[in-house]
Amino acid sequence: MTVERTTTHIFQTSFGKVIALKNKGVIRAKSIRYAHSERFQKPVAEQPSPSEIIFPDKTPVCPQAISPLVEKMIGPTHLESFDPDESTQYLSVFRPGSFTEHEKLPVIVWIHGGSHEIGCGDLPTSDPSDWVREQQIIVVTVSYRLGLFGFLGGDERPPNLGLLDIIEALKWIKAYTVEFGGDPENITLLGQSSGGDAIAHLMISEGVEGLFQRVIIQSAPLGLRHKRQKMSAEFLKKTESLKDEADVFKMMDEYRKYVPSVIKYGLKAAMPFGIQYGFPPLCKEEESIEKWKTNAKKYDVLIGLNNDETAFYLKTSDALNKYFGKGLGLKIMDKTVQKTTELIYGTPAKIFAENYAKAGGNVYLFRIHSRSEDNPIWAPHCIDLPLIFGNESAWKSSEMLKNIPWKYIDENGKKLRTLWAEFARNGSISDDSERPEILKIQKLSFK
Template identity: 65%
Template sequence: MKEQQDIRPYAFQTPFGKVVAFAENGVIRAKSIRYARSERYKMPIPLDKAEEDTILNKTPVCPQNISPLLERLIEKTNQENFEIEESTQYLTITRPENTSENDRLPVVVWIHGGSYEVGCGDLPTSDPSVWVKEQNIIVISVSYRLGLFGFLGGDEERPANLGLFDIIEALKWIKNNIQSFGGNPENVTLLGQSSGGDAVTHLMISEGVENLFSRVIVHSAPLGFRHNRKKMSSELFRKTEYLKNETDVLKMTEDYTKLLPSVMKYGLKASMPFCLQYDYPPLCREEESLEKWKKNAKKFDVLIGLNNDETAFYIKTAQEGLYTYLSETILNTIVRTTTNFIYEKPANIFAKNYADGGGNIYFFKIHSKVSKNSIGAAHCIDLPLIFSNESAWKSSELLKDISWDYVYENGKKIRSLWAEFARTGKVSDDSERPEILELRKI
């Protein structure tokens, strides 16, 4: 029988008030701290003080549809563990248990992916405990509004980019309070994957983020989807107008999916119907974005990259439709072409533009070296490498035919490199690289 972990209560005294936490298995976790509140389609209002001794038994999540693909490839959703809530402004802090009183640890802020539509910051598959203990860092996971509630707007009644404003409020909270947890407010690195990576790159050119972070690590950002979205977003915005006052949030998330076929005419980017919207605060116009990244290049250290076979996650794992009838050679060609269009080419353009602006930027690519793994280095394969929670990933089809020891050993080297970057903004040429990682300074 597995031994029960020794869980001990803990408390932090902060400018925000007393924050309740628990020590377990070498880390201290302050879970589901509310950093702001919001009404539907309203700006987040930061909280002045902690909600007294509030301990949530379930993880709050923004209303969303469960993705069968994510459930099959990553983790089955146990709905009993989650509480649906529109105002999903929460963060969870994980830090090492054994620290000295004067420690000022580097802080990594995790911005989760999920196409701006699904997920939350606090999932077992992104439990940072192993990384925190190995590298003596603090990791903060942020939840924010998604989908109709956070990333589709167009007028004063339904503003755009509310989810991005949520993240900015979380960063302000971290700036004001993280020192009480042993963190260094002057050494904050944002880590985003997929749409979270897209959000992180756009936070670099957002209004109101001055001095909130100094570094970014961007995994698999679909920057190829950021262009020319205005017509598609406007059409989806108009068609969902009838849902704006719906009291049943699950009906809202169910009904908008019926409208998605009508926007497929906008091409591949329609597969991600929600996104950040240019021309609305806190962002600039789309045509100004590259120049603004270039202008801000000396403000932030950047580590950006992708997995070599990103779109195999969707294409090679399809259980129905056209892809199931195509040969391996044709599938590989489609994967390479779409990965280049959505992820690699735009990331390279971003990196070159940033370097031309005098920025400190590194580019990485994760490869598959396991011959039996036909999917390759697909989208999300980086997550178990960074968040080494074996129990959460053991049933994942994404890791089928890959031993956990292989994942762990390669991941340990990546975790060390990423922590080095978070501490210093650099990756030494002498630091050990795993065989699956290609990494270079631009």
């Protein structure tokens, strides 16, 4: 078998000379800085430079605490591959290696999830190379500030800095994507979990006019967005002592002591970081629904969830499984998964889509199902990631996919990637397009 060697590709752009790598039919220009920032300050756009922009040895990542659950369910974090950086404004461009000059490809912008607290744009489990190769699209992955650095603030410290970072990334993409072969008038935002939450709120943010045309929102916890002001204010006050700490690793160790109590604030305390209404670039919370309705004709929307979202958290808990892992306990567990999935993800997505359709918007609502007897967590949070991104080797240690043949993931994933790319190209999905067996999707319309 012939192994394709990695070669260098150079993009001569007005932003700078970008050194990229070509391998297996995909060109990757990774970790391009689109902005920079000081701690707790708004991002400042990076200016064009005559210097070469070189592929770094390590991936820049916002300082964060390792999640044992993510390590178990998705895969281990190889710390030696990452370089902690408070100013985490980087993006990577993935383009097909085979390309016709003057061709303009649809652009999909990946906004990663992780409860606004963990993750980055460049992880092996969200490497879009398979998708780029199959569908002749461009995918841009975005990293932005998280946690204390990006999603907690108040009157004395700007909130929503992570959201402002993403807006700067979108401005960069709009300005320079054409020089990578992308169509600046055909940009789709794709986000999962808190990335989907961010995208929903970008739709009603100031300063985004003309920066994107479509959105794909997967598993956004929109049920946790309400009445977070008191919780955020308390969390900010308790972590005030950390604001000038020079050691970011100490910050990561310390802030978890002050995470709000779930008992006191309900389910939303399970995601203590988040967008904050009433601060730039967002409106007040009570104005949000009308803002979405007002903007309904601006963006095509594909929104949905996995059928058993909270199984990711509940059915994987050793403590809960001790009492609810079989018999009547398991029936109670399944019912709890169903109810919490609808409360946090399902009902809010349905209401969002119905409001959008009633306001004249073009919107599709989907749900991913699975009932594998070999894998009792079925279709949990994050099951959409291997379907969208493929990359079998990156998922080989995933507990979430245990006993699920990769052939099943791959067959359904290719069909799903085809549908999502179709939506990104033209804002619609044909009735004649082949659906994967795990997907239920409908276009909503109200006459």
